[in-house]
Amino acid sequence: MVESALKLERARYERSALVEWLTTVDHKKIGILYFWTSIVFLLIAGFLALLIRTQLIVPGNTFLGPETYNQVFTMHGTMMVFFVGMPLNAAFFNFFVPLMIGARDVAFPRLNAFSYWAFLLGSLLMLSGFLFGAAPDGGWFGYANLTSSRLYSPGLNIDFWVMGLQVLGVASLASALNFFVTIVNMRAPGMSLMRMPVFVWMTLITAILILLAFPSLTVGLFMIMFDRYFGTNFFNPAAGGDPVIWQHLFWIFGHPEVYILILPPMGMISEILPTFSRKPLFGYTFVVFAGMGIAFLSFGVWAHHMFAVGMGPVPNAVFATTTMLIAIPTGVKIFNWLGTLWGGSIRMTTALLFAAAFISMFTIGGISGVMHASVPIDYWQTDSYFVVAHFHYVLFGGLVFAVLAATYYWFPKMFGRMLDERLGKLHFVLTLIGFNLTFFPMHFLGIDGMPRRIYTYSAGMGWDVWNLVISIGGYLTALSFLVFLYNVVRAFQRPADAPADPWDGRTLEWAIPSPPPAYNFDVVPVVRGRDAFWIEKYGAEQVVGPTAEPHGPASGGSPQRSHNPNPGQHAGHGQGAPSGHGGQAHIHLPPPSWFPLATAIGLTLMGTGMVMHASDTLGSLGFPVVGLGIAVVVVSLLGWTFEPIHEQAHA
Amino acid sequence: MGKGRLWTRSLLACALSLLAVALTGCAIGNSPQSVNRPAGDHMGKIWDLFVPIFWLSVVIFALVTAILLFALWRFRQRPGEDRHPEQLHGNTRLEIAWTMAPAVILAIIAVPTLSLIFDLDREPGPEALTVRAIGHQWWWEFQYPELNVVTANELHIVVDRPVRIELHSVDVIHSFWVPRLAGKRDVIPGWNNVLTFTPHEVGVFPGQCAEFCGIQHANMKFTVVVQTQEEFDAWVRQQQQPAAEVPADPLAAQGRELFLTPANACIGCHAVAGTEAKGKVGPDLTHVGSRGIIAGGMLENSPENLARWLRNPQAVKPGNKMVLPRQLTDQEIEALVAYLMSLK
Structure with a gap:
């Protein structure tokens, strides 16, 4: 069996590396593609942040004009949310969720590849606006009627934004469906829901959030598109429309989006802290249910982004209350992470330092969030730099710190190489100082009444000192990323000799080599409790998690290598093959495919055609290109449907 | 990580934060838009609500960070140590306690919040001055319908007399914000938003649009001139004059x-x-x-x-x-x- 898998590996190496990456459906390769793509986008969006900070370093600066500045801050925000935050999370979902649940791939490997290509091409479509001097300039929130009317935004800027986001939305929805089905259907025997690692739980909840939240954005974007292209008046007050409808649609998506971004990092923290404390997560059940509570509440708080809109005191009071409720499950998580560290045997690795700093920094962002929930205070803080400070503490102090922790933690598993710990600690210290120097003084600017999204301010406003400090902090943060990149480059200059389990890990991904083979597990593991690998290594003082065994035997025989008596469980995986280790079966791996890439190209062509249609010079080519895109999508989907998936079944 | 280095680092952190506090003292609150010196009842009440919540936040943050740092120090792995701590999975009583604690704190914040929401929305008495503020890309028009005065970028109001500002937009969404006098209220085309406040200080207060409204959002500023009733009346009389005659120059x-x-x-x-x-x-x-x-x-x-x-x-x-x-x-x-x- 292992031989056949090796043969399969060898067969794959015969393809050129480029073709291999373009057609791969391996969740690990796709995870790596997501990882590097979002790191590159992180560098671009970070560079945009430096442009912002350079423009604001002194009052009355003319480094960037207003037109460029508005494009730069819009793309910084849009990219950090859609091109960096979500795909970085997706990189870790892709690589680690199947490993952590003991699966050989995701439920729909080709759909997974499609998600990546649609994400990449949609991002490039939007970014290409810079080439035409027409990058999106309406803010990442794109408020109508500024964005919906060609009277107020005549250029192609908003068209790039709308079309790019639509493609990205399809990518996110496909990916969310995939991970939902994967987690529900593809768990190894014994991996009951309440035994799943918390990161897998948070991925599941995030997938549900994406499935429920993105349609609202899609609908809103279609309405903007129709207003801009086809003369509808959804957001045109002169014709009885209402621009505030966009705000509702956007924030019904936009607030769950915050948790789409932050729940996976909370999952990462919940893996890293136990590993480096050598203790299980404190209050697993509470952490899981707190995640569900946050997700549920997140759909009932959107209007807290709109307190100043003038909805009236009753709606404001209702949304203030629901928003404050979210602080309860969030607080529970923070206390549980502290409880995890308490009494542990803590190893001060870079991953742990970033994870511990996450707790503290995220607390600042969480507390200032409670301030915004207090409506009268929000009347002052909304759209001021106080809010900019708040969400950077959540997204940088939260998401970025957690993702960096996860990178130091999982890098050996992904690439077979350890990152250097000394450089890592330097990176950590620089990041912590640079980040706080950048974002903490923004609270002060909020108190001093500086509004967001202004490209300049006059010398008499008394904002120069802190803007200077913030810009210096920004450069320092950029420097810290250079240290990180240097660390990564150094790692790739060394041989790939990372051990399978460098951290004394607790979950299943550490049971297999670093990097894992294409088929992940020789034999599908049988899970006997939470922290499945820890139990196999040290034995369970007491097996944790539900004792009922819906998926297979937990006791009796040699558990780790036992037969799976119930191959039907894996029907979703095709052929029920993973059951075998008796030699009669092979490991079935889905063959590579061109159709995901082709479908994504067709989809992006449709968006490109729509942008062209709005241009002066290529307008007449617009709809033909849309038609071509539709044709490519249809043909690719047909090919996809009829593509044999058992190509190498005879191998 | 050596123990000595750990201490040096903490000392350095303390020194840095002291420096930050010192800087803070001299560099915050000096802007003409600083909200910590409210000059009107609206912002005054908001600031009075903010201050206790701020100190509560400081306590919570200090507590979480202190526990975190203590745990990291106390339970760090010593060199050569290979300890397997007790595999403790939780403690239901503790969990319930720290679910209740934030709930209680939030309840404490919620009560004054909710009452102030309704307080700030109260209609002013009949003595209020009515002004129509109209947002344009990228300037402000102010109309006094009862006084037949129209002006731009400079709003005159009366000290200690409530003002009722009716907010309209002729193009896109703007937001009316005079930081020292009141919180924001959006200016939305097709909506009739109203912001009411009472200025308590004579002076000139800058304000600016707070909702991104296009290329010159940064330069959609205005000033609010708070005057005594006599000064205001004189200003109104002057503004009511037409400018029909040809100048002598x-x-x-x-x-x-x-x-x-x-x-x-x-x-x-x-x-x-x-x-x-x-x-x-x-x-x-x-x-x-x-x-x-x-x-x-x-x-x-x-x-x-x-x-x-x-x-x-x-x-x-x-x-x-x-x-x-x-x-x-x-x-x-x-x-x-x-x-x-x-x-x-």
Whole structure:
């Protein structure tokens, strides 16, 4: 069996590396593609942040004009949310969720590849606006009627934004469906829901959030598109429309989006802290249910982004209350992470330092969030730099710190190489100082009444000192990323000799080599409790998690290598093959495919055609290109449907 | 990590934070838009709500960080140690306690919050002054419907007298914000939002648009002049005068000719009461000479700045809506400036 898998590996190496990456459906390769793509986008969006900070370093600066500045801050925000935050999370979902649940791939490997290509091409479509001097300039929130009317935004800027986001939305929805089905259907025997690692739980909840939240954005974007292209008046007050409808649609998506971004990092923290404390997560059940509570509440708080809109005191009071409720499950998580560290045997690795700093920094962002929930205070803080400070503490102090922790933690598993710990600690210290120097003084600017999204301010406003400090902090943060990149480059200059389990890990991904083979597990593991690998290594003082065994035997025989008596469980995986280790079966791996890439190209062509249609010079080519895109999508989907998936079944 | 280095680092952190606190003391609250010195009841109540919540937040943060740092120090793995701590999975009592703790804190915050929401929304009494604030890309128009006064970028109100500001927009969404006087209220086309507050301090308070509204959002500023009732009445009487008569200064009279010549397009957008200039697109210029700022608060109102503006408005404020049909000569600019500055 292992031989056949090796043969399969060898067969794959015969393809050129480029073709291999373009057609791969391996969740690990796709995870790596997501990882590097979002790191590159992180560098671009970070560079945009430096442009912002350079423009604001002194009052009355003319480094960037207003037109460029508005494009730069819009793309910084849009990219950090859609091109960096979500795909970085997706990189870790892709690589680690199947490993952590003991699966050989995701439920729909080709759909997974499609998600990546649609994400990449949609991002490039939007970014290409810079080439035409027409990058999106309406803010990442794109408020109508500024964005919906060609009277107020005549250029192609908003068209790039709308079309790019639509493609990205399809990518996110496909990916969310995939991970939902994967987690529900593809768990190894014994991996009951309440035994799943918390990161897998948070991925599941995030997938549900994406499935429920993105349609609202899609609908809103279609309405903007129709207003801009086809003369509808959804957001045109002169014709009885209402621009505030966009705000509702956007924030019904936009607030769950915050948790789409932050729940996976909370999952990462919940893996890293136990590993480096050598203790299980404190209050697993509470952490899981707190995640569900946050997700549920997140759909009932959107209007807290709109307190100043003038909805009236009753709606404001209702949304203030629901928003404050979210602080309860969030607080529970923070206390549980502290409880995890308490009494542990803590190893001060870079991953742990970033994870511990996450707790503290995220607390600042969480507390200032409670301030915004207090409506009268929000009347002052909304759209001021106080809010900019708040969400950077959540997204940088939260998401970025957690993702960096996860990178130091999982890098050996992904690439077979350890990152250097000394450089890592330097990176950590620089990041912590640079980040706080950048974002903490923004609270002060909020108190001093500086509004967001202004490209300049006059010398008499008394904002120069802190803007200077913030810009210096920004450069320092950029420097810290250079240290990180240097660390990564150094790692790739060394041989790939990372051990399978460098951290004394607790979950299943550490049971297999670093990097894992294409088929992940020789034999599908049988899970006997939470922290499945820890139990196999040290034995369970007491097996944790539900004792009922819906998926297979937990006791009796040699558990780790036992037969799976119930191959039907894996029907979703095709052929029920993973059951075998008796030699009669092979490991079935889905063959590579061109159709995901082709479908994504067709989809992006449709968006490109729509942008062209709005241009002066290529307008007449617009709809033909849309038609071509539709044709490519249809043909690719047909090919996809009829593509044999058992190509190498005879191998 | 050596113990010594750990201590040096913490000491350094303490020193840095002390420095930060020292800097903070001298560099916060000095802006003319600093909210920590409220000059009106609206912002005053907000600030009074903020201060206790702020200190509560400091305590919570300090507590979490102290526990975190203590745990990291106390339970760190010593060199050569290979300890397997007890595999403790949780403690239901503790969990319930720390679920209740935030709930109680939030309840404490929620009570004054909810009552202030309704308090701030209360209708003012009949003595309130009514002003209509109209957002334009990228300047503010202020109308006093009861007093028949129209002005731009400079709002005059009366100290200790409630003002009821009706907010309208002719184009996109803006937000009306005078930080020291009141919180924000959005200005939405098709909506009739109202913001009510009472200024308590005589003075000039800058404000600006707080909702991104296009290329010149940064330069959609205005000032609020809080005056005594007598000063305000005098201002109103002056603003009610039309500017029909030809100025005595020959240069200004020439400027008036230029201004009113339809081919020069000024009157297509601007109005001067008492003349045939009745444009409604740009700011009403009847008393432009009496105002402190022009160009959406971007420039102080001086002959030099006005001349700069008339020479090339797009160079001063890129993207703004003022488009000249042709380049004016220096002599024409001089005349126009003389005329406009005469409109006191």
